[in-house]
Amino acid sequence: MIYPFKKIEKKWQKIWQKNNFKTWQGKDFVGKKIYILDMFPYPSGEGLHVGHVENFVASDILARYYRMKGFNVLHPMGWDAFGLPAENYAIKKKKNPMSFVPQNIKRYKEQIKNLGLSYDWEREINTTEAYYYYWTQWIFLRMYHSGLVYEKEAPINFCPSCKTGLANEEVLDGNCERCGQKTEIKKLKQWHLRITAYADRLLEDLDTLDWPENIKEMQRNWIGRSEGYEIDFKIKDSEEVLKVFTTRLDTIFGVTFLVISPAHPFALNIAKEDYYLNVEEYINNYFQNRNLKNFDQEITGVFTGSYASHPITGESLPIWVSNYVVEDYATSCVMGVPAHNNFDYKFAKKFILKIHQVISPSLENSQVELPYEEKGYLINSFDFDHLDSKSAEEKIYEYLKKENLIKKTVYYRLRDWIFSRQRYWGEPIPLIRCSNCGIIPVSEKDLPVTLPKVKNYQPTGTGESPLKNILWWVKIKCPQCQKWAERETQTMPQWAGSCWYYLAYVLKIYKKKKNKKIPLIKWDKNKIAYWLPVDIYIGGAEHAVLHLLYARFWHKFLFDQKLVSTKEPFQKLINQGIILGPDGEKMSKSRGNVVNPDDLIKKYGADSLRIYEMFMGSLSEVKKWDSSAIMGPFRFLNRVWLISKRVKKTRIRKDNFEVLKTINRLIKKVTNDIENLKYNTAISAMMEFLNFISDKSISKITWLKFIKLLYPFAPHLCQEIWSSFGYKSFLDKEKWPSVDERYLEEEKIFLIVQINGKKRDELEANKEIEFEKLKEIILNRPKVKKYLDKKKIKKIIFIKNKLINFVLD
């Protein structure tokens, strides 16, 4: 028989909705809080996928559990609806995203309702609504006034398909993060946010976070702090000086050439007559070809004819121009130490330059295969010979410092965040361009700068935003000189809205206007102080260096502005592992291996789907979908339904010790497992319990304890059973079962008998049994006797209440 999941699920979803989800509302300033947050989705038109389900169910279990534990739970949901995915989809479907996004949201909400997820819908937010992006713009203006916003023409990544500039973080393997197109390098004037000003704090404060180590490591690598030295190399026959950045000062006597990037301002200037044309051609070539980022690019180069002198030895060092020097990192000039750097080595080999070993792995033997990139002891380094790398570094620094040729420096791999997009579907950047006064920020009282409705919102591809053509919107009186000026027509990147949305949930209020509730956001530091930080944040790892870095940056800025009270927004982070298709490949439409949650809900019910996804394996691991395996959880719930009917008729009032022991153990196990997000083992323990009682009669009390344990996982079924026992309450308001320790203690224990470390026998014995007594019993057991026969016992290992091991000769 199949339990009537359709009827049950519909019934409770309706009741929950009718109750206006009041049970699930987080109340400001009431009791002990916990903030459980999901990464909010892009409402893309494809609908929810099984990955969303995994994410949302995982947090829903926590939310329901903590409500039963008496916490004041904040568990909100919203829509990250600006940005390329929604816009590209809208263009494909030839609809304006403004009219289109609400439809998608409606579909998402319907699906979420069908899953029985317990969100606080009063706090729902949508990044594309004016009341919301008012504040996105407001924070931006604050940043502007704090000097964190600047415009700069720079070579940036440009997606020819999305027709917009992209941030470094949005380019994966040279492809657009959104559409997969190969990106090009284009020189465009772009707004930047000075995230590098926060590099150190973004790095340091990672240590205070309870995040997966790999995500922290990714952020560390992305920030890429490196401490080193900037050294002056004088160019011969010139007044100019080349500044070189190195982290390996100890190898300075191994320098045999200098290399500068083709984009370095000196590149052409220092080229000597005979070399000028070569260098010019090389540089032109570089700029023509750099638009396609090529990862297996060959190292090329050209000699400038100029020489620099070594700051210590005065030796002449040829200056080369090469593509292997990154143009926008550090001084974009490198000292070539081919013996101790792999790239320098390749370069020297190719152009037959001197290779000069100055580091030796040990003092005794300097023989080593080059390039040798490890630290070691100095050789061929004049006065500094025999020093180890570290002390040599200090001594050489002292020496060059006296000559005023060196400076300690820190550089970051992290670049400032390119913050403007030449697209329609984003928050307008609240700035005004006046030909008289320059850039004028929109005044706070004129916020929000609303995005106009337009017919033609397709990207122009010329590097101009489609907003440029909407003259009525663009033309504006300059607030300063009152002459005609223009609005900035570029928009913010898709990540802007998600930089502070976890605060928006906390700050959302309603204003009543003619019986209508108008949503508003009102900055309230007390509310933020109460709810923040987010205690548990669940979402995909794909945002490791995007959203999670940007949001931390904004949060730290808000902290400096005294607008929030914590240094970090997200205390604990959990990444759910992605779910692969049944073929073991990433789910994608083109592969045709996408599993649709709607179908599964129809066939087995939301509760079965919820349990199946949590039962698949550990939350953070990558998992493969197996459609037939959902039958396990489905059967499990059917049996719960059946046994419930049986228990309803029982007359048993008091359970025997065995049953009480088992239920109390289960309570302990499930409680621990939920708190550690080990849902798979919690579920298997509940299955075990069901197997255990399937041929026994148990009391209603014990059964309903079990139903409460199962409730966060299968809320519809458990709520139905609860009410069928005559209870009117919502289980969210019921108390989580507590463990009665009396039943956890064992008076009998199972002892393992090992012989030479191998299990040969087991026996039940009284707890705390003494060694001598036990030994006597065991030595008389036939199984053991057989092994001990004629052999000498060398040693006996006895672990109380657990194991005894006889070591034989």
Added chain:
RNA sequence: GGGCAGGUGGCGGAAUUGGUAGACGCGCUGGGCUUAGGACCCAGUGCUGAAAAAGGCGUGAGGGUUCGAAUCCCUCCCUGCCCACCA
């Protein structure tokens, strides 16, 4: 090339952190019930040992530490993810 995670039955995965390897579930086999079953119930299920028992072998490969290793150490192989001319 660098960083991180991981490798356990036919499959998804457990294993209290050094102490019964394979919980739980899927699948499979046999039986029951049934007009029927892709429903349900019962039994079995790491490999090998022709059935049972005794035994032997077993956590990517090899070595080590230990009374005892999936777990700790060393060497190697493989897979996944992220970053990659960052000096």
